[in-house]
Amino acid sequence: MVAKKSIKFIAVLVLTLTSFVAHANGEENDHKGELVNTPGKIKEYIAHHLKDSHDFHLFTDNASGTHVSFPLPVIVWTKDGLKTFMSSEFHHDDEGKVIVEKNGTRLVKLHSKIYELEAGATSVIIDEETHHATNAHKVLDFSITKSVFGMLLTGLLMFLGFTALARGYKKGHTIPKGFARVLEPLVIYVRDDIAKPNIGEKKYRKFMGFLLTVFFFIWILNLLGLTPLGFNVTGQIAVTACLAIFTVVIYLVSGSKDFWAHTLWMPGVPYILRPILAVIELIGFVLIKPFSLLVRLFANMTAGHFVVMSLIALMITLKQDFGAFGSTGMSLVLALFISVIEILVAFLQAFIFTMLSSLFIGMAVEEHDDH
Amino acid sequence: MVIPNLVGAGLIVIGGGIGLGQIGGKAMESIARQPEAAGKIQTAMIIIGALLEGLAFGALILGA
Numbered sequence A: 001m002v003a004k005k006s007i008k009f010i011a012v013l014v015l016t017l018t019s020f021v022a023h024a025n026g027e028e029n030d031h032k033g034e035l036v037n038t039p040g041k042i043k044e045y046i047a048h049h050l051k052d053s054h055d056f057h058l059f060t061d062n063a064s065g066t067h068v069s070f071p072l073p074v075i076v077w078t079k080d081g082l083k084t085f086m087s088s089e090f091h092h093d094d095e096g097k098v099i100v101e102k103n104g105t106r107l108v109k110l111h112s113k114i115y116e117l118e119a120g121a122t123s124v125i126i127d128e129e130t131h132h133a134t135n136a137h138k139v140l141d142f143s144i145t146k147s148v149f150g151m152l153l154t155g156l157l158m159f160l161g162f163t164a165l166a167r168g169y170k171k172g173h174t175i176p177k178g179f180a181r182v183l184e185p186l187v188i189y190v191r192d193d194i195a196k197p198n199i200g201e202k203k204y205r206k207f208m209g210f211l212l213t214v215f216f217f218i219w220i221l222n223l224l225g226l227t228p229l230g231f232n233v234t235g236q237i238a239v240t241a242c243l244a245i246f247t248v249v250i251y252l253v254s255g256s257k258d259f260w261a262h263t264l265w266m267p268g269v270p271y272i273l274r275p276i277l278a279v280i281e282l283i284g285f286v287l288i289k290p291f292s293l294l295v296r297l298f299a300n301m302t303a304g305h306f307v308v309m310s311l312i313a314l315m316i317t318l319k320q321d322f323g324a325f326g327s328t329g330m331s332l333v334l335a336l337f338i339s340v341i342e343i344l345v346a347f348l349q350a351f352i353f354t355m356l357s358s359l360f361i362g363m364a365v366e367e368h369d370d371h
Numbered sequence B: 001m002v003i004p005n006l007v008g009a010g011l012i013v014i015g016g017g018i019g020l021g022q023i024g025g026k027a028m029e030s031i032a033r034q035p036e037a038a039g040k041i042q043t044a045m046i047i048i049g050a051l052l053e054g055l056a057f058g059a060l061i062l063g064a
Helices: A002-029 A037-048 A148-168 A180-199 A205-222 A237-252 A259-262 A275-318 A319-365 B005-031 B034-061
Strands: A055-061 A064-070 A072-078 A081-086 A100-102 A105-110 A113-117 A137-140
Touching: A037 A237, A037 A275, A055 A148, A072 A105, A072 A113, A081 A100, A148 A180, A148 A205, A180 A205, A180 A319, A205 A319, A237 A275, A237 A319, A259 A275, A259 A319, A275 A319, A275 B034, A319 B034, B005 B034
Parallel strands: none
Antiparallel strands: A055 A064, A072 A081, A100 A105, A105 A113, A113 A137
16 A cells, blocks of 8 residues: 555656656757747747747747647637637747638737738738737637636636535545545635634634635646646736735625724724825725735746746756756756745745735624724 | 836845845744744734735836
8 A cells, every 4th residue: 555655656756857857858959950049039938938828838849840739729709709719720820820710700819819800911910119900900819728727627626626525524424535635624724724813703604615715726726837737827917816806805895884984984093184094094905905915926926937937948048058967957956946945835825815815804894892 | 317127126125135034033033932822923924924025026016
């Protein structure tokens, strides 16, 4: 039994390490053609990784010109209605050159955005000054992009894990079995160390659903971002903004009478100061608190990805000085070190987001008995 | 005269570093004085650290 487990562990370890090396080899191939603008290419590579995209691009073999990637569905709303097709129809074109025609609507992809060409146009022309296309317009894009796929995957994982946990309790198991045994202590941790002390014994139950969802959603997405698949979902500002908006709506809607009284007409201060304080408090609760929530998560995850990618790219920039083996080894060790720290950061950011959300909710629902 | 963005980023990092140093140092001192309250002190320390981080990151994002 023990031997079996350790074999599994070693298999996972080897798999992780080889995926690192595969990543590295993809990099090496980029360098085969001499006289490439290396810093520019590295910047482009990092920017490409941080952005959302319409397909799962793993790597490009420059020697043979083949791309290794998975296509994802593209769903767009154009002037003629809904159009759906797989992103492989663009043939990895991101310059707006390959035209996909669907019932007379001609679509191109330029810098990860999908444009609808107007009649007669053969390629997108970008105005240098305004950076808007002159002969094409953007469409409403509901595509299952890489980030959306990551979120759906996380949702599925959470659904499977937690229904297994709930089924176990329904059957009357006092100790959950299988993977649910990992989840139970985390749920209890969120309840006892995050929700109860901040919201209070009486009212915490109502908010547990939101806090648990947000905690596991952010945590699993952060961990997915560390796999070589290249998810960067919590590093998209739209995703973190949406999560912050959920928190704001929840604490504003569930705010108690005392909370609104203290926010809008602070008792115990001179009357002249009360309107000024009300404005400050309102700006704080409606703008500054959610902004700090969303920026913290976004900036931390983006910075983490940036550092890991830069360290992986180090093997190209230092190849001249240390040789292929020296630079690869050095960047492997450094990237591994930062990745281990990122595992800690992944948990810490999920914890912080949940913690601050429950702190703000606690401020809003608190009732004062003393006056 | 235009001050480059990077100088601002450096100033932000100096400020954030001072703040984190103060929080971490004081937390260490209090844990050493009262080891039984280590859990509570750690939680409070992380919250303050996160608030400070939000401030610094906000400034960095606005500056960049």
